Amino acid sequence: MLWPRLLWSVAAPSRRTPPGRVPLSCPRCPVPGRPRPAAILLLLSAAAGGGGLVVWSRLRAQDGITEGGIPAGGVTEVLAHRSDNLRDKFVEIPCSEDYDSHKRFEGCTPRKCGRGVTDAVITREELIFPSFFCFLFQASILDLHSGALSMGKHFVNLYRYFGDKIQDIFTEEDFALYRDVRQRIQQRIAQVFGISSSAMYLTKPTFFSRMNSTEAKTTHDEYWHPHVDKVTYGSFDYTSLLYLSDYSEDFGGGRFLFMDADSNKTVEPRAGRVSFFTSGSENLHRVEKVQWGTRFAITISFTCDPEYGIGDPLLG
Numbered sequence: 001m002l003w004p005r006l007l008w009s010v011a012a013p014s015r016r017t018p019p020g021r022v023p024l025s026c027p028r029c030p031v032p033g034r035p036r037p038a039a040i041l042l043l044l045s046a047a048a049g050g051g052g053l054v055v056w057s058r059l060r061a062q063d064g065i066t067e068g069g070i071p072a073g074g075v076t077e078v079l080a081h082r083s084d085n086l087r088d089k090f091v092e093i094p095c096s097e098d099y100d101s102h103k104r105f106e107g108c109t110p111r112k113c114g115r116g117v118t119d120a121v122i123t124r125e126e127l128i129f130p131s132f133f134c135f136l137f138q139a140s141i142l143d144l145h146s147g148a149l150s151m152g153k154h155f156v157n158l159y160r161y162f163g164d165k166i167q168d169i170f171t172e173e174d175f176a177l178y179r180d181v182r183q184r185i186q187q188r189i190a191q192v193f194g195i196s197s198s199a200m201y202l203t204k205p206t207f208f209s210r211m212n213s214t215e216a217k218t219t220h221d222e223y224w225h226p227h228v229d230k231v232t233y234g235s236f237d238y239t240s241l242l243y244l245s246d247y248s249e250d251f252g253g254g255r256f257l258f259m260d261a262d263s264n265k266t267v268e269p270r271a272g273r274v275s276f277f278t279s280g281s282e283n284l285h286r287v288e289k290v291q292w293g294t295r296f297a298i299t300i301s302f303t304c305d306p307e308y309g310i311g312d313p314l315l316g
């Protein structure tokens with residue numbers, strides 16, 4: 001059983017919480033509360049300061065496709081069922097032309113495009129991240145690189161807000177796990193797409209997300225809009241999503257959907273499952289609205305352009 005699920009069951013009881021779970025609390029997790037103006041990093045200033053957190057706000061620009069549940073009449077194929085335990089599922093698809101309008105980096109920029117799912121790169125048991133999860137109970141997005149935490153209508157910059165104290169709040173173990181997981185995903189992507197892992201760079205934003213059925217407080221919380229990551233985030237060439245909770249056990253709705261011309265193809269989240277794909281419009285996608293419970297995931301993305309590369313998030 002996963003810690004996140006246990007922690008969440010205490011923090012936000014759900015009708016799905018099975019009885020008899022060990023009650024856990026987060027004693028080390030301080031509440032930022034309503035931030036002092038000096039400590040606030042609004043989304044815009046974060047973005048102005050070098051890219052920052054773009055996330056879902058920009059997705060609105062690509063609206064116009066049915067939202068919420070899967071559209072009636074839309075044929076849906078399941079690429080990965082929650083109960084599957086997949087080693088290396090991969091579907092190749094033709095690349096879009098999106099990459100032509102960006103500088104090409106041979107040996108990295110996608111020539112082979114597609115989407116893959118694996119349950120064999122990360123085990124469910126290792127996905128603990130307790131110090132990150134403390135904050136995710138209070139926020140919908142935690143951007144590890146910038147420290148931006150979205151809380152209701154506000155963005156708080158955790159690194160500025162807590163300063164040196166952040167080292168007492170976040171643990172090095174969580175950052176080390178993040179680095180390890182990032183590396184393993186990067187290697188898998190490189191292997192599947194036939195490129196060199198050293199030609200890929202982590203890019204921003206890289207963030208934890210919490211999605212539930214409560215009304216979006218701001219447009220940043222509107223995770224369900226169809227979008228193309230390369231359009232939304234610019235620097236992305238390869239997107240990966242690491243799921244931390246289970247579809248239909250921890251939450252309902254919230255499936256990931258590739259929106260192809262002929263059909264939708266779903267990936268049902270499963271804790272430890274990595275879904276990865278080339279970031280161009282060959283992989284238009286969205287997330288179904290969550291109907292109940294809480295869905296946790298991490299978006300970890302890569303660019304081929306060293307100019308947009310970032311280092312691993314660091315503690316302090």
Ligand SMILES: O=C(O)CCC(=O)C(=O)O
Pocket residue numbers: 209229241256285286287297299
């Ligand atoms: O969490 C997911 O399944 C998808 C999130 C997403 O599309 C994104 O971060 O760009």
Ligand SMILES: [Fe+2]
Pocket residue numbers: 227228229285
């Ligand atoms: Fe996306």
